[in-house]
Every structure is written in C-alpha cells, then in structure tokens.
Amino acid sequence: MKAGNLEELPIGKVFTLIEQGPVLLVATRDGRKNNVMTITWSTVLDFNGNFAIVTGPWNHSYDALRKNRECVVAIPPASLLETAVDIGICSGTDTDKFNRFALTAIKGQAVKAPLIGECLANIECQVTDYVERxxxxxxxxxxxxxxxxxxxxxxxxxIGDGTFVIDGETVNLRDRMxxxxxxxxF
Ligand SMILES: Cc1cc2nc3c(=O)[nH]c(=O)nc-3n(C[C@H](O)[C@H](O)[C@H](O)COP(=O)(O)O)c2cc1C
Incomplete structure (x- = not known):
C-alpha cells in the first residue's frame, strides 16, 4: 500500500525501527555458576535508574532472574560486538560462557551476579516487576x-534483522534541550 509518498511497512518489521538501544549483556548467577546472555530489547523508564528488558523462559538466564530477582546489565564496546552475538546464540545450559568467551567476572557490591570487566559500563540491578505477558x-x-x-x-x-549500527558522530544539543x-x- 502507498499513502502519498509513503510506503507501507509490514507490522512484523515495526520493531526494527525502534529496537536500537545499545546491545546489552545481562549477567546472572544461579547460585553455582555465572551466565550471560545478549539483550537488545530494552527501554529506559525514568531518570532514576529504572529500566526494562524483555526475555522469557526460553532462555537459561530466566530461571536465575526469576529465582534471585537480580542481574548485572553490561554495555559491551563495539569491538566486542561479534562476541556479544556469539554469546546470544548459545546457552548457559551447556556452556560456561564466561570461560568460553574469556570474560572477566568481577564481584559487584549489591548483587551476586558478576560484573563484566571487558564492558564499558555495568549496572547492578534488582528486579522490581515482571510482566509475564x-x-x-x-x-x-x-x-x-x-x-x-x-x-x-x-x-x-x-536493528533487529541481524544488522547493527555502531556509534559514529556525537552531536551535542544540550543547550537546546x-x-x-x-x-x-551532565
Ligand atoms: C543480537 C542479539 C540480541 C538478542 N536480544 C534478545 C532479547 O532482547 N531478549 C531475549 O530474550 N533474547 C535475546 N537474544 C537471544 C539470547 O541472547 C539467547 O537466546 C541466549 O542464548 C540466551 O542465553 P541463555 O540461554 O544462556 O540465557 C538476543 C541474541 C542476539 C544475538
């Protein structure tokens, strides 16, 4: 369909328009073993450190998240992108991902899940809500x-379709907003 000079986008592609938060690594600990998964579905909720990620029981990390209600959300640098993808295509069920991907687990202060030494930032988080649906x-x-x-x-x-955008130009519009x-x- 067309609307003026606009072309219709299938609903199934809508997520690719708005998925582009940072690629995230989410680290958990099930009591015995550290695990990590890749997440790109996330959103900030306010200015006070509340945000949301989307994942479910099809992932091994889910059990630790549900049981311990805590995790570490880490932001890998672009140079770790291929590793982040590889982390997201294997499971902690049969893989020690910290070992396989040579990630440095650092003990945090607030949660038992590990910080990741190779990441630009690490956020120790507690789960405050879960919307199962x-x-x-x-x-x-x-x-x-x-x-x-x-x-x-x-x-x-x-982007959501297997392609990625890596940060380029930084534009400072602080005065304007x-x-x-x-x-x-800031
Ligand atoms: C680039 C990329 C993005 C991903 N984003 C998500 C996501 O937002 N939510 C999710 O549940 N799984 C996502 N995954 C899939 C999980 O990372 C994947 O299922 C992983 O194997 C789960 O690990 P686990 O079984 O050890 O928990 C993504 C995978 C990749 C490669």
Missing amino acids: HGLWVLSALRAWTNPTLTDRRVAHA AAKIPAGA
Whole structure:
C-alpha cells in the first residue's frame, strides 16, 4: 500500500525501527555458576535508574532472574560486538560462557551476579516487576560502574534483522534541550 509518498511497512518489521538501544549483556548467577546472555530489547523508564528488558523462559538466564530477582546489565564496546552475538546464540545450559568467551567476572557490591570487566559500563540491578505477558522485567539500578580503561568507547545498536549500527558522530544539543535534562545528567 502507498499513502502519498509513503510506503507501507509490514507490522512484523515495526520493531526494527525502534529496537536500537545499545546491545546489552545481562549477567546472572544461579547460585553455582555465572551466565550471560545478549539483550537488545530494552527501554529506559525514568531518570532514576529504572529500566526494562524483555526475555522469557526460553532462555537459561530466566530461571536465575526469576529465582534471585537480580542481574548485572553490561554495555559491551563495539569491538566486542561479534562476541556479544556469539554469546546470544548459545546457552548457559551447556556452556560456561564466561570461560568460553574469556570474560572477566568481577564481584559487584549489591548483587551476586558478576560484573563484566571487558564492558564499558555495568549496572547492578534488582528486579522490581515482571510482566509475564510480555516477558518484561523492570529493573532498578542499585550500583553502576564505568570502565575508563577501554579505548573503544563506541556502542553497538541492533536493528533487529541481524544488522547493527555502531556509534559514529556525537552531536551535542544540550543547550537546546536543557529544559528536559535533569540536573546531574551532565
Ligand atoms: C543480537 C542479539 C540480541 C538478542 N536480544 C534478545 C532479547 O532482547 N531478549 C531475549 O530474550 N533474547 C535475546 N537474544 C537471544 C539470547 O541472547 C539467547 O537466546 C541466549 O542464548 C540466551 O542465553 P541463555 O540461554 O544462556 O540465557 C538476543 C541474541 C542476539 C544475538
């Protein structure tokens, strides 16, 4: 269908228009073993460290998330993108992913799930809500860590169809949107 100069997009492709938050790694600990999965379905909920990720029982991480109600959400640099994809196509059921992908597990302060030493940032989170119908986990940040030692500061964004966009130009429009940015954000 056409509407003026616009072409209709199938509903099944709508998510590719808005999926592009950072590629995330979500680390959990089931009591015995660390695990990590890749997530690109996420959204910020407010200025106070609350955000949401989407995942469900088809993943091994789900049980640890449900049982312990905590996780670490980490942002890998673009140089780790291929590893992040590989992490997202195998399962903690039969793979020790920290070992296989040579990830450094660092002990956090607020949760038992590990921080990931190779990531640009790590957020220790507790689960505050779970909307089963959508597999939507609402997370609240308890502690957050950045890694100033990494030279690659670029973040990768998933389109959702197997392609990714890596950060390029940074545009500073702080003055223009100052009224909408809370104090302390910059
Ligand atoms: C780029 C990429 C993005 C992904 N995004 C999600 C996501 O948002 N939610 C989800 O449940 N699974 C997502 N996955 C799939 C999981 O990462 C995958 O099922 C993983 O094997 C789960 O690991 P686990 O079984 O050890 O928990 C994604 C995978 C890739 C490669």
